[in-house]
Amino acid sequence: MLIPVVLSGGAGTRLWPVSREAFPKPFMKLGGASSLLQRTLERALPLADGGRAAIVTNREYFFKTREEIDGCAGARNVRVTQLLEPVGRNTAPAVALAALWASAIDPDAVLLVLPADHLIPDADAFREVARRAAGLAATGSIVLFGIRPSAPETGFGYIEMGDVLGAEARAVRRFVEKPDAALAVQFLAGGGFVWNSGMFCFRAQTILDAMQAHAA
Template identity: 60%
Template sequence: MLIPIILSGGAGTRLWPVSREAHPKPFMRIGGGKSLLEQTHERALAVSDGTTPLIVTNRDYYFLSRDELANQQVKPQYLLEPMGRNTAPAIALAAMWAMEQKNDATMLVLPADHLIKDTPSFYTAVRHAEALANDNFMVLFGIKPKAPETGFGYIEMGDAVSQHARVVKRFVEKPDAATAAKYLATGNYVWNSGMFCFKASAILDAFATYHPALLEAAQGVWKTIKAEGDKIELNAGFSSLENISIDYAVMEKAKNIAVIPGDFDWSDIGAWSAVADAIQADESGNTSNNCQNIIIDSRNTHIEAKDRLVAAVGLDNLLIIDTPDALLVADKSRSQDVKQVVSRLKASGHDAHKIHRTVIRPWGSYTVLEEGPGFKIKRIAVKPGASLSLQMHHHRSEHWVVVSGNAEVVNGEQVIALEANQSTYIPAGHKHRLTNTGATELALIEVQCGAYLGEDDIVRFDDIYGRVG
C-alpha cells in the first residue's frame, strides 16, 4: 500500500508578490492552469492507484486547500498544524497516521510546490523507490543537475545498491558557484529534491534511533489529536516540537539511505527565474504568462501580469511581476534576493507581505477596492449557503450595499433580508453577521469608516468554520 503524504506549507517568499503568507506557493497556478497543489495531488493519486493522500498543512490553509481540490474524485485527508515546525515533525506525525491505515504501509512524501511535467518518468522512479523501500531502504529522489545551481542542497552518491539507485555518501549544503561547478563536472552529485519513499515503520524506527526525543514528543501530540471528517487537528502541544528538517533529524545520520538519480524534469519553483524556465520562451529568451503582454527589443525578460497589460521595451534579463497592489522589478540573476523585500515589509508592518488585495475566506472572498485615512472600501463575495461569523468591531462602522444576490443580515437585535440595491448600516460595537440565502453568489460593497481599520479588529462570537477563539 503506497500512501502519498503531501507537505503543503511555506510562504514562498522568493515568489513575492504573487506568493504571500495567506496565499502561498502551493496555490500558484504554473504550467497548465492548475495550482501546484492540485498538480501534486493528481500525481499522487496516479502513482498510488487512488489511495487517499494525507495533506499536512497549516490550519489556516485548510479551507483554501479543500476548495482547490473540490473537483478531485478522491478527496484527501488533512493533518492540520497550528504553526510550522519544518519537515521532521510533519513526517513523524504523518507516519503515525499511515501506520493506522496499514501496518506495513509505504509512504511517498511529496512537497506540494514542485513542478514535474514528465510524469511517466516520475512514476517509473517511484516504482523503483517502492521496491527499495520494501527492502527496508529509506529512499530519496535526487535530480541530475543541469547547471551549477547554488539554490539547492546536493547529495554525493556512493556505490550502487540496485540498477536504479546508489548509496547516499553524504549531504551537502547549498554550495557557492565554484563548488557547484565542481559537483556538476564530477557527475557524482544530484540535487536534493526533498521527496522521499520509505516504510512508515522504517522512518519511525529511524526517529527512535537518531532523534528519540522528537519521536516521544510527537507521540504525545498524536495521543491528543482531534479527528473530525476529513481533518485531523493537532493541539497547542505541537508548538513544543523541535523545528527541524527531516534531513538534519534523521537522513544525515541513518545508514540505510539510498538515492535514485531521477531522469524526470523537476523544478521546486524556488524563485521567479524558475517560473520563467517553466514557460516556453520566444527566440530572444523572453517569457510571459499572458499573451497580451507586449515585449519589444528585449532579451531574457519575464513578465508575470494577469490583471492588466504590461509592455516592455529595450530590456535585458529582467523580471516584471505585476499584481493589483504590488509591482516587482528585478534583475533575473537576483531572483533569490526577492525574499529581502518580504523581510523589509514584515519589519515595517506592511500587510503586503501577508495578504493580497483579494483575500480568500472559507465563505468566499473580499477585495479591497480603495482605502485611505479613515476609510476602506471592499467588494465582498459570499458563496451560496455560506455565512460570515457573528462578529463585532470596536473601532469601525460598516455600510453594506447589496449589488446582487440575496442576503440575511444580523444587525444588533435585528434580522434583515436584503436584495440588490438595498443596504444597512452597522455601527461600531454592534454584533453582526452576513449570510447568503440565495442559490447564486452574493455580492456587496462594504464601506468601512473609523480611526482603525485593521483586519485584527474583529471579535468572533460564533462561526460555522471553527474560527472562534
C-alpha cells in the same frame, strides 16, 4: 499500501507578492488552469493503491486546501486526508506527523513524500520512478530522488552518490546543503553528485524508527 503524502505548508514568501503567507505557493497557478498543489495531486494520486493519500498543511489553509482537493479530478477515487499543523516546523515534523497517521492505518504502509510546489512535465515517467522507489522502500530502505544538475546552482542541497545498488539506485555517501559557488562547480565537474529534490519514499515505521534513533 503506497500512500502519497504532499507537503503543503510553506508560505513561499520568496515569490512575494505573487506568493505570500495569505496565499502560499502551492495555490499558485503557473501557466495553466490548475494550481501547483492540484498538479501534484494529479501526478501522485494514481499511485495510491490503497485509496488513501494525505496533505500536510497549516490549519489556516484547511478550507482553501479542501477547495483544491475538490477541484482535482483524481481525488474522486482517493480519500485525501488533511493533516493540520498549528505551526509549520519544516520537513521533519511534517513527515513524522504523516508517518504516525499512516502507521495507524497500515503498519507496513509506504509513504511517497512530495513537496506541493514541483513542476514535473512527464507525469508517467515520474510515476514509473516512484513505483520503483516504493519497491525499494518496502524492503526497509529510505529512498531519495536525485536530479542530475544542469548548472552549479547554490540554492539546492547536493547528494554525493555512493555504491551502485543493483540497477535501481545508488547508495548515499553524504549530503552537502547549499554549497558555495566554487564547491558547486567542483560537484558538477566531478559528476558524482545530484540535486536533492526534496522527494522521499520509505515505510512509515522505517522513518519513525530512524527519527527515534537520531533524536537528541
